[in-house]
Amino acid sequence: MKLHFHGAAQTVTGSMHLLEVNGHALLIDCGLFQGPRRESFERNRHFPFDPRKIDAVLLTHAHIDHSGNLPNLVLQGFDGPIYCTSATAELTHIMLLDSGHIHERQAEAVSWRNAQKGLEPVDPLYTQEDAARVQPLLRGIPYDELFEPVPGVLTRFVEAGHILGSASVPLEVNEKGHTRTLWFSGDIGRRRLPLLRDPQLPAQVDALVMESTYGDKPHRNPEEAYEEMRQVITRTIQRGGKVIIPAFAVGRTQELVYNLNMMYENGDLPEVPVYVDSPLAVNVTDIFKKYPDCYDAETLQWIERGHPALEFRLLKYITSLDESKALNAREDPMIIISASGMAEFGRIVFHIRWNIENPRNTIMIVGWQAPGTLGRRLADREPFVKILGETFQVQAEISTIGGLSAHAGQDMLMEYARAAHAQKKGVFLVHGEEKAALPLQAKLEESGLKRVFYPAQGAVLEM
Ligand SMILES: [Zn+2]
Numbered sequence: 001m002k003l004h005f006h007g008a009a010q011t012v013t014g015s016m017h018l019l020e021v022n023g024h025a026l027l028i029d030c031g032l033f034q035g036p037r038r039e040s041f042e043r044n045r046h047f048p049f050d051p052r053k054i055d056a057v058l059l060t061h062a063h064i065d066h067s068g069n070l071p072n073l074v075l076q077g078f079d080g081p082i083y084c085t086s087a088t089a090e091l092t093h094i095m096l097l098d099s100g101h102i103h104e105r106q107a108e109a110v111s112w113r114n115a116q117k118g119l120e121p122v123d124p125l126y127t128q129e130d131a132a133r134v135q136p137l138l139r140g141i142p143y144d145e146l147f148e149p150v151p152g153v154l155t156r157f158v159e160a161g162h163i164l165g166s167a168s169v170p171l172e173v174n175e176k177g178h179t180r181t182l183w184f185s186g187d188i189g190r191r192r193l194p195l196l197r198d199p200q201l202p203a204q205v206d207a208l209v210m211e212s213t214y215g216d217k218p219h220r221n222p223e224e225a226y227e228e229m230r231q232v233i234t235r236t237i238q239r240g241g242k243v244i245i246p247a248f249a250v251g252r253t254q255e256l257v258y259n260l261n262m263m264y265e266n267g268d269l270p271e272v273p274v275y276v277d278s279p280l281a282v283n284v285t286d287i288f289k290k291y292p293d294c295y296d297a298e299t300l301q302w303i304e305r306g307h308p309a310l311e312f313r314l315l316k317y318i319t320s321l322d323e324s325k326a327l328n329a330r331e332d333p334m335i336i337i338s339a340s341g342m343a344e345f346g347r348i349v350f351h352i353r354w355n356i357e358n359p360r361n362t363i364m365i366v367g368w369q370a371p372g373t374l375g376r377r378l379a380d381r382e383p384f385v386k387i388l389g390e391t392f393q394v395q396a397e398i399s400t401i402g403g404l405s406a407h408a409g410q411d412m413l414m415e416y417a418r419a420a421h422a423q424k425k426g427v428f429l430v431h432g433e434e435k436a437a438l439p440l441q442a443k444l445e446e447s448g449l450k451r452v453f454y455p456a457q458g459a460v461l462e463m
Pocket of ligand 1: 061
């Protein structure tokens, strides 16, 4: 059995692992690598294996850095089943359509700029039509139901508590009379996140492949994040400004809506209109409403008491572009939540562009930002940023709220890794930059774990 680390190796995006066993090939996640345009285009277009030789895919969750390169896999000849939870299947379909749309728009914009310079047009990474070809291959499987994606591999989806439908995958691999156990964490959530159930810890396995996004530090507790967010919003409203929040349409947006719902319910915030400006987030919210069986007990009680979790009086979901543009003409204080989460594309880019030079406003960064993205440049407090080809001086307040992450912090990752007792083959840290993974590796070793690795792109584990 061979495990190839083909993505999210020593970086955060592009999750992709290939397991070769009994002459079959099983891909675990097929994420989009996100970074500078040309580099990411090349990496996403060229798989380090032949997509026609993949028998099946296990998909841990719908986030684009785990699912976003499936359209290319299918374009290049993969036609096997893609197993995931039912909620993930629904979310992935609409996320990929949205992603295809974004790639088309981006290619149009670059081609237009190229034309001005007498250069050739560029192709989109994939189109919406390409993305639609993934859906017929998606197979929704209930949590905790055993199944055999390829001969000799037994698996099930276990609650990962990260976003709706997110799962970890334990694998029992039987080859030539030997049994090996592996556990892929996928992205690990946190305890007490709004809406979602808590992540399930692994049982003892031979090898653990674990994310390490926040391996360098424990998170502040969610109550502190809630309080900080409340303070930032309050002072922005008091000075008559707008709060602009880039947020992933899946997960983060619903979490923010839930928090704001609580703040208003508790009378903790001055009343201003709240807009979720993202057609995708609207569709995602509808899917959230279809899967109350994925909610935690607290949310279910809240709903039973007659409060819809994702609706409140001041909240409006916006789909039309005209309504979106109309927000920019208004001067009154408001809260705008819009995608993409790293402010690389989508309507949020226009909201930031429009509001960044007004010191009354706040741009609130509420999640991890990939290097090279606008979100990262803002979070790094760069004084000038380039948006859609134009340079802007950052005059709005920039606030970064750390504790809202949907990823486990260092303490939870430690607990997770230790629960797996993966002393035979070890713990393999993925989905983390060096500055996060190396301190976690050191800390795990300090705690007595002997074999903790941080595999490079293309590394192979033989078992
Ligand atoms: Zn994720």
